[in-house]
Amino acid sequence: MENFKAVIFDLDGTLIDSMGVWAKIDEEYLSSFGHVVPENLQEEITHLTLSETANYFKLKFNIKDEVSAIIAKWHEMALSHYSNNIKLKDSVVDFLNLLKEKNIKIALATSNSIPLLEATLKNNNIYHYFDAITTTEEVNKSKDNPDIYLLSAKKLNVQPKDCLVFEDIVQAVKGAKKAGMTVYAIYDKSSESQKDELTKLADKYILGFNELL
Template identity: 60%
Template sequence: MLNNIKAAIFDLDGTLVDSMGIWEKIDIEFLKERGLQVPSDLRDHIEHLSFIDTAKYFKDRFNLNETVEEIMAEWNNMANYEYSNTITLKPGAKEYLNCLKAKGIKLALATSNSHPLLEAVLKNNGVFEYFDSITTTIEVDKGKNHPDIYLLSAKKMNVSPDNCIVFEDIYPAVLGAKAAGMTVAAIYDIYSEHQKEDIIKTADYFIYEYKELIEAC
């Protein structure tokens, strides 16, 4: 799995940390305050978008009076406590990061989340300093269903795409990482259960827990 791999690029939410339930809760509370319900197709429309593009989507779809900046600020405020105090790494994730570091493999984060929240959760779990580069989708023109964020992440580390492995949990992101010419390891997350068959067919590897990787590291 790690043959010829010089860099590992990790998604954050649903891949490194158990946080997708927090965002489902935020969506419900945010819309409820405005007398709205969460549409059944909402997650499919926003899961690959950047933080700012998700705010733009909400503003347009729900005809909100708030500015995009105000929407993002409200989300950050709603999520800040959880990311700073309660959200944990997925079981075995830190041990696997240590294993990769011991092998001299560079580590990167590629996420749609905001920098304040990613920094808060990584520092609270003692792994912020592990990463050689951090890239968010706000730095590129397209979402994670395109290769842009993964290619930029590799470029920051001066590593060729074919020497990178990407860890993701959602189908659109698996497609984007594959389009970047990288090896893709899909990590199971309950919130991507409905995409599981497509993920397994597309990714190079499918893992339920990091302990499966630690044993072979």
């Protein structure tokens, strides 16, 4: 860790075990319109911004609601889970404490929304660890682009080369690498099928944060 001045974390699938919740929300939401979840849905949407995902649903499934209404419904469905049920991955707090001890800045870079990320960070008592929080909505680009990572570094006043990024999906690893940052991929059940590609693309692949303690 001494090689880095800042660490930038993804949220869903990286710091928290939440992907199962979103799979359930997708299923419930689409079933309300008489649709079943396509097998490749997660691969299609996982790196998109929230607005891009809502627009994808609108076009793909011919949903009449406006993008803003779709997002509002998802928030309604997800807020209780993020406020009460979603837990941290193993050793997250220990690793955050290690970074603080070494005076390494900490940022969050996520495709999720401010209300949901704040709900789960506060419920899990880690909100205060973050020196900066950036969402894809701020840059209007998905995570396969470098923009969210570059903005995170700018907020921290740290050069991209001095940043370490943690991500759990291929598209986001590619985006962070485009930003000129070191990228560690972390295992998540939802992206298990990408393990081989993640291992090739990332600077390191880990099963959990305990490996770095």
